[in-house]
Amino acid sequence: MSFKSSRRLRVSAEKLRTDLECEVIDGPAPFDIDNPTSRAVGRIVVQGVDDQCVYCGEGIRFRPGRGNNNVRILANLYDGDGKWQGVESYYPPKCYDEAGAPYGPVYTMPASQLVADNKQAVQVAEM
Ligand SMILES: [Zn+2]
Numbered sequence: 001m002s003f004k005s006s007r008r009l010r011v012s013a014e015k016l017r018t019d020l021e022c023e024v025i026d027g028p029a030p031f032d033i034d035n036p037t038s039r040a041v042g043r044i045v046v047q048g049v050d051d052q053c054v055y056c057g058e059g060i061r062f063r064p065g066r067g068n069n070n071v072r073i074l075a076n077l078y079d080g081d082g083k084w085q086g087v088e089s090y091y092p093p094k095c096y097d098e099a100g101a102p103y104g105p106v107y108t109m110p111a112s113q114l115v116a117d118n119k120q121a122v123q124v125a126e127m
Helices: 003-007 013-019 094-098 111-126
Strands: 024-028 040-045 050-052 058-060 073-076 084-090 106-109
Touching: 013 024, 013 106, 073 094
Parallel strands: 024 106, 040 106
Antiparallel strands: 040 073, 050 058, 073 084
16 A cells, blocks of 8 residues: 555544444534633554554554544643644544543544635636
């Protein structure tokens, strides 16, 4: 698999729902510079990732051939003043459930993807 094609992999909300009991939302997190709150997202583990699950300690690495099935839950943490506190990874995804889904629902879509989709939609509409 080339790096280019791996970047195109998307987390399937439908499949993630079968792994998780907490809410999985097929969309981008409602987050922007005016609303900096902690949130959790589902992300494919891509080449170059070398991380560890904060819940069970399992190493998080790219696994060739697993494609869209190699998903981790990534939480961006902010304090009450909106100051970024760091990132926590949960892997496999069920670790996020077992930790009590501390940051609420899991969103599957990156915000930039929505922007790209909208741009494309605008281009199609203008053609
Ligand atoms: Zn874990």
